[in-house]
Amino acid sequence: MLKIDQTCYDQLRRHGEETYPHECCGVLLGRVEDDDQRLVTSVARAGNTRTDSPQNRYNIDPRELIAIQRQARERGLDIVGFYHSHPDHPARWSSTDLADAHWLGCSYVITRVEKGQAQETNSFLLLGGEEADKRFQDEPLEVAARIAETRTPA
Amino acid sequence: MRIHIPTPLRQYAGKKSSIDVQADNVGDALSALTSTYPDLRRHLYTDEGKLRAFVNVYLNDEDIRYLHKESTPVNENDSLSIVPSIAGGSCACCCPCRMNA
Numbered sequence: 001m002l003k004i005d006q007t008c009y010d011q012l013r014r015h016g017e018e019t020y021p022h023e024c025c026g027v028l029l030g031r032v033e034d035d036d037q038r039l040v041t042s043v044a045r046a047g048n049t050r051t052d053s054p055q056n057r058y059n060i061d062p063r064e065l066i067a068i069q070r071q072a073r074e075r076g077l078d079i080v081g082f083y084h085s086h087p088d089h090p091a092r093w094s095s096t097d098l099a100d101a102h103w104l105g106c107s108y109v110i111t112r113v114e115k116g117q118a119q120e121t122n123s124f125l126l127l128g129g130e131e132a133d134k135r136f137q138d139e140p141l142e143v144a145a146r147i148a149e150t151r152t153p154a
Numbered sequence: 155m156r157i158h159i160p161t162p163l164r165q166y167a168g169k170k171s172s173i174d175v176q177a178d179n180v181g182d183a184l185s186a187l188t189s190t191y192p193d194l195r196r197h198l199y200t201d202e203g204k205l206r207a208f209v210n211v212y213l214n215d216e217d218i219r220y221l222h223k224e225s226t227p228v229n230e231n232d233s234l235s236i237v238p239s240i241a242g243g244s245c246a247c248c249c250p251c252r253m254n255a
Contacts, residue, residue, distance in 0.1 A: 023243055050243070057243035062210040062217070066235050069158070073171075079161050082240055089244035097242035102208045104162040108242075130196065131206075 001140045002107045002123045004040040005147040011043050013111050013118035016085030020116045022054035028081040028107060029072045038080040038107055041149045044068040058084045076150060081107030088114055091122045093136045101126050107139060155228050157187055158235045166193040180213060181224030183234055210237040
């Protein structure tokens with residue numbers, strides 16, 4: 001399951017509305033619990049470098065990701081997944097999404113933005129041991145009022 | 155030097171987020187890494203021994219493809235980041251995302 005802080009959920013959906021009719025993209029930061037539940041406590045916006053076809057493609061500049069990763073590390077956060085929008089297109093993974101997904105074990109969150117308004121948001125977990133057998137699995141998405149950024153001491 | 159391991163590859167690297175190695179160039183650094191953690195190799199390299207196309211390797215903030223690739227010299231204060239690409243997008247026509255909507 002992917003559990004996301006309400007503020008983060010609102011932010012990623014708003015991002016899709018702001019970039020409409022282009023796809024938005026960004027990084028989900030947080031932690032993975034011992035029971036494999038992924039918690040999202042922060043989101044980082046990224047620019048879409050696919051200026052040749054931004055209405056149906058996205059790409060995050062690795063250099064921007066490295067910077068996001070560095071800042072996350074300083075806060076004790078990990079990359080647990082990524083998000084992007086599908087302008088006027090279902091919030092389901094596409095063949096392009098699967099072909100270009102390489103972060104096995106991470107969540108890929110997609111929001112349908114219809115005529116500039118965010119509609120449904122779904123999460124898909126990228127499973128598989130390697131490229132040859134990778135696949136997306138529907139993943140329950142729970143929005144929580146507030147998720148603490150750090151673990152509560154036992 | 156320090157090599158930063160991305161989340162999906164940590165399971166093949168003793169669950170570590172970074173690993174320190176001694177090396178003179180990028181290729182040596184990656185060799186040291188995959189010698190210690192051989193399961194990483196198939197995730198980074200093709201069967202022909204080339205870095206996979208979707209695996210970006212950055213020396214500090216520079217893509218090694220625009221430096222001297224794996225021959226790029228390194229020093230002990232450098233950091234190497236392995237960054238699988240992040241891309242995708244909805245399709246323009248008859249893709250599965252329309253069919254399974």
